[in-house]
Amino acid sequence: MDANDRPGPATVVVDHVGMDYRTPTTAPPSGRRRRFTHNLRRMVGMSNHTYVHALKDVSFVAHEGEQIGLVGQNGSGKSTLLRIIAGVEPPTRGTVRSTSTPILLGINAALIPTLSGERNIELGLLAMGLHPDKVHRMIPQVAKLAGIGAAIKRPMSTYSSGMGARLRFAIAAAYQPHIMLIDEALGAGDAAFSSRSEKVVKRLRANAGTIFLVSHAAQTVEETCSRAIWLHNGELLADGPAEETARKYRWWAWNVAQDEPHVAEKLLHQAREEFTEKRAANLAEVEACRAV
Numbered sequence: 288m289d290a291n292d293r294p295g296p297a298t299v300v301v302d303h304v305g306m307d308y309r310t311p312t313t314a315p316p317s318g319r320r321r322r323f324t325h326n327l328r329r330m331v332g333m334s335n336h337t338y339v340h341a342l343k344d345v346s347f348v349a350h351e352g353e354q355i356g357l358v359g360q361n362g363s364g365k366s367t368l369l370r371i372i373a374g375v376e377p378p379t380r381g382t383v384r385s386t387s388t389p390i391l392l393g394i395n396a397a398l399i400p401t402l403s404g405e406r407n408i409e410l411g412l413l414a415m416g417l418h419p420d421k422v423h424r425m426i427p428q429v430a431k432l433a434g435i436g437a438a439i440k441r442p443m444s445t446y447s448s449g450m451g452a453r454l455r456f457a458i459a460a461a462y463q464p465h466i467m468l469i470d471e472a473l474g475a476g477d478a479a480f481s482s483r484s485e486k487v488v489k490r491l492r493a494n495a496g497t498i499f500l501v502s503h504a505a506q507t508v509e510e511t512c513s514r515a516i517w518l519h520n521g522e523l524l525a526d527g528p529a530e531e532t533a534r535k536y537r538w539w540a541w542n543v544a545q546d547e548p549h550v551a552e553k554l555l556h557q558a559r560e561e562f563t564e565k566r567a568a569n570l571a572e573v574e575a576c577r578a579v
């Protein structure tokens with residue numbers, strides 16, 4: 288889609304989504320009383336907890352024909368957002384609505400370790416809603432794409448992590464999703480598998496209606512997406528044409544890498560200011576979708 292084109296109909300509505308993870312920590316909290324409780328719990332062998340605010344009130348609408356890249360530094364919430372859109376994890380707050388089931392390439396299939404690879408393919412394809420006749424016809428081709436040889440007859444619990452990743456990828460790739468989510472960090476496998484999986488991803492991307500892509504190379508987002516969203520510490524900081532948004536992020540990241548914290552801070556502030564109007568437009572669109 289060209290940046291000047293009108294967007295197609297809405298396919299995914301991310302409505303005020305927030306995600307908090309409760310995690311153990313050894314860091315002492317601020318405040319005397321809290322520190323006292325923290326030390327006391329530690330002395331009696333109990334662990335202390337803190338909350339990670341992985342996503343903070345994220346709202347936007349994705350449309351038919353859009354390829355949306357998610358950019359942001361490590362830990363900014365990109366994978367969390369993909370998992371929530373895929374329905375793999377429920378958000379702490381807010382909702383995600385979509386016109387069809389979004390498929391997160393590689394991990395939607397919940398595989399069962401005690402069953403063979405072949406049986407997992409069967410169950411995975413059935414879980415995606417494919418007809419049993421079609422599933423039986425497809426098993427050999429999915430097994431071929433996984434390319435793990437005779438291991439396909441063995442229980443998954445005996446696989447290496449790379450073999451498991453290949454199988455998961457092959458199952459997800461067997462189905463052409465309309466809303467497709469790709470987390471490049473989940474890509475696993477050796478060089479031969481990577482080139483094979485690249486071809487499959489290319490084909491799936493060409494036929495999908497809406498695509499979300501998490502890539503650590505902002506340049507990939509710039510080159511292959513129509514729109515980009517910049518997440519920073521769980522906050523939606525920018526949302527616009529891929530080239531413009533990914534460049535903003537790259538310029539910020541470059542300044543962080545050059546140890547220019549003041550410039551980087553100024554750029555964050557600038558991005559936030561520039562996003563004010565678009566944020567209001569996003570919220571209005573989310574609101575309008577809620578009314579439908």
Ligand SMILES: Nc1ncnc2c1ncn2[C@@H]1O[C@H](COP(=O)(O)OP(=O)(O)OP(=O)(O)O)[C@@H](O)[C@H]1O
Binds near residue numbers: 309341363
């Ligand atoms: N299951 C979990 N339990 C606790 N904290 C989590 C969990 N999953 C993610 N987090 C935290 O949530 C925040 C966002 O993580 P997320 O993986 O979404 O970031 P990311 O932008 O995808 O990072 P990266 O670029 O490194 O892959 C991080 O601070 C991370 O530590």
